[in-house]
Amino acid sequence: MKRVVQAALAAGFLVLAVLALFYGRAGKESENRIDLDPRPSTVSPFREEATLRNVTKRPIAYTIMPGKGVRGPVARTLAVGAIDRIATDLPVEISFDDGKRTSAYTLHPGKPYSFRYDASDTVRVYPGSHGREDAADLAPFVPTPKIVVERMLETAAVEKKDLVYDVGCGDGRMVIAAAKLYGARGVGIEIDPALVAECRAAAEREGVSRLVRFLEMDATKAHLTEATVLALYLLPESLEILSPLFERDLGPGARIVSHDYKIPGWEARLVRSETLTDEAGREHAIHLYRMTGKT
Ligand SMILES: C[S@@+](CC[C@H](N)C(=O)[O-])C[C@H]1O[C@@H](n2cnc3c(N)ncnc32)[C@H](O)[C@@H]1O
Structure with missing residues (x-):
């Protein structure tokens, strides 16, 4: 019985933490946030450990409390x-x-966690995407709702001749929708192997596997030179990490469309921002950028 209660509390914690991460931070721009149907990732190959990553800009002190099988307290x-x-x-x-x-x-x-900033720049613990030391944790998997996906592609004026990249593509919905709606080619980059398998199965199911491909890799090591459109749903600090790649690889005229978060320091390239209200009455920000050449 105790185990069942613990498991229920754990599931509740994960759902609330992911919601708090995305709602709380997007709440800077809008008070009313959508339920994003969070799903914790299972990418960590390690079963008998929890990984805790520091993606803030300062060292973090914490204490591991004594418990069953854990000697403590241990200050770290x-x-x-x-x-x-x-x-x-x-x-x-x-x-x-x-x-x-x-x-x-x-x-x-078996689960990854990260110390991250919330909307008021207070450090909290959130679910992570993976526990790999050789890769950045850009955001946990929180899918963009279909109505927002479609508006993002429209905002970026996607056409058949485009090559759409989604960096941290989750279940692949963005590039699959671009292929289905516009006949565009797409590349999804995703670090979670289970999600990459889902992407490939979905592309097959939707009949677009000849137009899209999925790369299982750390997006910070990706080359984006062929992309004409970049679709993103990542946290601001991750957009900041990736923006030098965008500068390096994207050609003049390439469009970047970002769900909820602006790219820090890119005001000069921002074409427009809009807010979309979904069926549940919740708001999503969409930001469109256009590459104008090297600055
Ligand atoms: C917020 S979700 C967005 C999913 C999708 N783009 C969408 O809008 O529905 C972010 C995704 O980035 C992935 N991710 C996190 N760190 C990554 C990394 N270093 N390289 C590639 N993907 C990563 C996560 O596994 C997750 O699926």
């Missing part, structure tokens, strides 16, 4: 960009003082 400090691999086959609790209050988070084996 995680350097910027570092990953702690907490060996455990049971949920483990960490305690963390964010400067305003001390919070306890329960981490689960």
